[in-house]
Amino acid sequence: MASHHEAIIREPLVTGENITYAKVTDDILKPVENMPNKAWWIGFTVASLGALLWVFAVSWTFWYGIGSWGLNKTVGWAWDITGFVWWVGIGHAGTLISAILLLFRQNWRNSINRSAEAMTIFAVICAASYIVCHMGRPWMAVYSLPLPNQYGSLWVNFNSPLIWDVFAISTYFSVSLLFWYTGLLPDLATIRDRASGIRRRIYSIASFGWTGSVKSWQRFETVCLILAGVSTPLVLSVHTIVSMDFATSLEPGWHTTIFPPYFVAGAIFSGFAMVQTLLLVVRKVLGLENYITMFHIESMNKIILVTGSIVGVAYLTEFFIAYYSGGEYEQYTFLNRFIGPYWWAGCMMYGCNVLMTQLMWFKKIRTNIAVSWVLSIVVNIGMWFERFVIIVISLHRDFIPSSWAMFYPTWIDVSIFIGSIGLFFTMFLLFIRVLPSIAMAEVKLLLKTSSEQAKKKLLAAGNLEPEQAEFYKESLTKFDSVELSEYKK
Amino acid sequence: MGLFDDPDVLLHGIDELNKKSIPIYDVYTPMPIHGIDDKLGIKPSRLGFAAFMFGILGGTTIFSIVYYTLVHDWPMNIGGKPAFAVPDFIPATFEWTVLFTAFGMTITFFFATHLFPGRAPRVMELRATDDRFVIAIDAKGNVPHEDITNILREAGAVEIKHNDRKYVSYE
Numbered sequence: 001m002a003s004h005h006e007a008i009i010r011e012p013l014v015t016g017e018n019i020t021y022a023k024v025t026d027d028i029l030k031p032v033e034n035m036p037n038k039a040w041w042i043g044f045t046v047a048s049l050g051a052l053l054w055v056f057a058v059s060w061t062f063w064y065g066i067g068s069w070g071l072n073k074t075v076g077w078a079w080d081i082t083g084f085v086w087w088v089g090i091g092h093a094g095t096l097i098s099a100i101l102l103l104f105r106q107n108w109r110n111s112i113n114r115s116a117e118a119m120t121i122f123a124v125i126c127a128a129s130y131i132v133c134h135m136g137r138p139w140m141a142v143y144s145l146p147l148p149n150q151y152g153s154l155w156v157n158f159n160s161p162l163i164w165d166v167f168a169i170s171t172y173f174s175v176s177l178l179f180w181y182t183g184l185l186p187d188l189a190t191i192r193d194r195a196s197g198i199r200r201r202i203y204s205i206a207s208f209g210w211t212g213s214v215k216s217w218q219r220f221e222t223v224c225l226i227l228a229g230v231s232t233p234l235v236l237s238v239h240t241i242v243s244m245d246f247a248t249s250l251e252p253g254w255h256t257t258i259f260p261p262y263f264v265a266g267a268i269f270s271g272f273a274m275v276q277t278l279l280l281v282v283r284k285v286l287g288l289e290n291y292i293t294m295f296h297i298e299s300m301n302k303i304i305l306v307t308g309s310i311v312g313v314a315y316l317t318e319f320f321i322a323y324y325s326g327g328e329y330e331q332y333t334f335l336n337r338f339i340g341p342y343w344w345a346g347c348m349m350y351g352c353n354v355l356m357t358q359l360m361w362f363k364k365i366r367t368n369i370a371v372s373w374v375l376s377i378v379v380n381i382g383m384w385f386e387r388f389v390i391i392v393i394s395l396h397r398d399f400i401p402s403s404w405a406m407f408y409p410t411w412i413d414v415s416i417f418i419g420s421i422g423l424f425f426t427m428f429l430l431f432i433r434v435l436p437s438i439a440m441a442e443v444k445l446l447l448k449t450s451s452e453q454a455k456k457k458l459l460a461a462g463n464l465e466p467e468q469a470e471f472y473k474e475s476l477t478k479f480d481s482v483e484l485s486e487y488k489k
Numbered sequence: 490m491g492l493f494d495d496p497d498v499l500l501h502g503i504d505e506l507n508k509k510s511i512p513i514y515d516v517y518t519p520m521p522i523h524g525i526d527d528k529l530g531i532k533p534s535r536l537g538f539a540a541f542m543f544g545i546l547g548g549t550t551i552f553s554i555v556y557y558t559l560v561h562d563w564p565m566n567i568g569g570k571p572a573f574a575v576p577d578f579i580p581a582t583f584e585w586t587v588l589f590t591a592f593g594m595t596i597t598f599f600f601a602t603h604l605f606p607g608r609a610p611r612v613m614e615l616r617a618t619d620d621r622f623v624i625a626i627d628a629k630g631n632v633p634h635e636d637i638t639n640i641l642r643e644a645g646a647v648e649i650k651h652n653d654r655k656y657v658s659y660e
Binding site for chain 1: 494495496497515516517518519520521522525526529531533534536537540544554555558559562563565567574577578580581583584585587588590591592594595598599601602603604605606607608609610611612613615616617618619620
C-alpha cells in the first residue's frame with residue numbers, strides 16, 4: 001500500500017515544503033527541459049577537452065602501438081591495467097545501489113540509483129576502452145571470442161581468467177545497460193507527455209510506448225526485482241574475476257587467495273567515493289538538495305567507512321600472511337612497498353584508503369559536505385594507487401634482481417588516463433542534460449511515507465512517544481535542506 | 490475517466506466501482522501502486538518462470554560450447570591436467586546464465602507488454618505519467634454515465650473526463 005506509516009525515528013528521505021507529485025516531476029526535469037546553466041557549460045567544455053585528449057592519445061596508441069607507453073620487459077602491465085581495474089571498480093557502486101540495496105529494501109537508494117547506474121555504465125565504457133587499447137592490435141579483440149577461425153579452429157582457452165574477464169565485463173556492461181534503460185522507461189514517458197514537437201518524437205521512440213497501465217507496472221516490478229537478483233551475484237563475480245587475473249598467477253604480491261573479497265570491497269569503496277564526488281556537485285548545481293539529502297550523504301559515507309575498513313583489514317591480512325608464509329619473495333614484495341623506490345605510492349595507497357577514511361567515524365565529518373567531497377577524491381586517488389602498487393610494485397622487482405626495472409609513464413600513458421576521466425565526465429554531463437538524473441517514479445513512491453511532510457503530519461497528529469519525536473527532531477539538525485525554525489517549540 | 494491525485498483515494502475509488510460491479514478498463518499511474526493488480530484481478534506475473542528457463546538455456550548453451558571446443562574438438566594438454574576441467578568452466582557458464590536470464594526475461598517483458606522503440610504511445614491522459622492516477626472506464630456498454638460520474642466524484646476524484654477519442658496522444 002502506498003500509505004502505510006513509517007516509524008517517526010527514521011529520517012526523511014525527501015525534504016522541503018509543498019512537495020507534491022507534480023513538484024517532484026518539475027524539480028527533477030528542470031535541467032532536462034531548460035537550457036543548461038553556466039556551471040554545466042563550463043564543466044562540459046573542460047570535460048569534452050579531456051575527451052578530445054583521450055581520442056588523440058588512443059589514436060596515437062593505435063597508430064604507433066603500445067611501444068608508445070612506458071612499458072618494458074619487466075613491467076608489462078602498468079597504467080593500462082591500473083586504469084582498467086580502477087574504472088571497473090568505480091562502476092561497482094552503481095550496481096550495488098541499484099541491485100543489492102533494492103533486494104535489501106533500502107528506500108534511500110531510490111533517489112541515487114539512476115545517476116549511480118549511469119555512472120556504472122560510463123565507468124565500464126572507460127574500463128573496456130583500456131582493455132581494447134592494451135591489446136596493441138585492437139582489431140585482434142575478435143580472437144577473445146570463441147568463434148571458428150582459420151587456425152584449426154583454435155578456440156579460446158576457457159581455463160584462463162582473461163577469457164573469464166571478457167565474459168564477465170561484457171555481460172556486466174550489457175546487463176547494467178539493460179537494467180538502467182528498463183528503469184528509465186517510465187521517466188522517459190513522463191518527459192514525452194510533457195514535451196512537444198521534435199523532442200516529443202524522440203522521447204516517444206525512446207520510451208517504447210510506455211503508458212503506466214496496471215499490468216505493465218506489475219510486470220515492470222517483477223522484471224526489476226529479478227534483474228536485481230541476477231545483477232547482485234553478477235557484480236560480485238565481475239570483480240572476483242578481475243582479481244583472478246592476478247590471483248591465479250605465480251607473481252609474489254598477486255598470488256593470494258584473499259584477492260576476490262578484497263577486490264570486491266575495494267570496488268564498492270571506490271565506487272561509492274565516485275558517487276559521492278558526483279552527487280555532491282550534482283545536487284548543488286541542479287538544485288536537488290531536497291531529494292539527495294544529508295541522510296543520503298551520511299549513509300554513503302558510512303558505506304565508505306565500512307568498506308574502507310574491510311580493505312584495511314585485507315591489507316593487514318596480506319602483510320601477516322606474507323610474514324607468516326615464510327616465502328622470501330612474498331616478504332620482499334611487501335617490504336618493497338615501503339622501502340623500495342616506489343615507497344611514495346605505497347604510502348599514498350595505505351594513507352588515503354585506510355587512514356583518511358577512518359575520519360568518517362566522526363559525525364561532524366560525515367555530515368560536512370566540503371570535507372566529504374574532499375575525502376571522496378582522496379579515496380579515488382588512494383584506490384588508483386592501490387592498483388598501481390599491486391600491479392607495478394609487484395612486477396618491477398620479483399624473482400631475479402637482474403631483471404629488476406623501473407616504470408616511467410610516457411605522456412601517452414598520462415594523456416589516456418586524464419582523457420578517460422574527461423570522457424567519463426562528458427558522458428555524465430550529457431546524461432544529466434537529456435535524461436532525468438533521479439528516478440522520478442521511485443521518488444514519488446516515497447512521498448507519502450518517508451518525506452519530511454509526511455513526518456510532519458505524524459508529529460502534528462500526536463500519538464507519538466515523546467522521546468521518539470525528540471529523536472527525530474534531533475536528527476533533522478544535520479540536514480542542510482530542512483527549515484529548522486519550524487521544529488522549535 | 491476518473492482522475493485522482495492520491496494513490497489511496499484511487500484505491501478507494503476502485504473499491505467503490507468494484508462494489509457496483511462496474512468494469513474498469515484500465516488504471517494508469519505515474520508509479521507502481523501495490524494492491525491495484527489484486528483489485529482488478531490481474532494474475533501474478535509469470536516472468537519469473539521465463540527468467541528461470543532463459544537462465545537454464547544460457548548456462549546450457551555456453552557449457553556446451555566450452556565442452557565442444559575444449560574437450561571434444563581440440564583438447565589441450567596443459568601440464569597433464571584433464572581437459573574436462575569443470576571448475577574452470579564455472580565462470581563463463583555463470584556469466585551466460587545471467588546474460589540470458591536478463592535479456593530473455595526483459596525481451597519477454599517488452600514483447601508481452603507491447604513495448605518497443607517507436608511504438609505509438611496509447612496515452613489516455615497526459616498527466617498520468619506525472620501526478621494523476623487515472624481510472625479508465627469504457628463508456629460503451631456502461632450506459633448510466635451519470636451514475637458512474639457520481640461514483641467517481643464521491644470516491645474523491647479531482648476531475649472526471651469524458652474522452653470521445655480513446656487515446657489523446659494520437660492527436
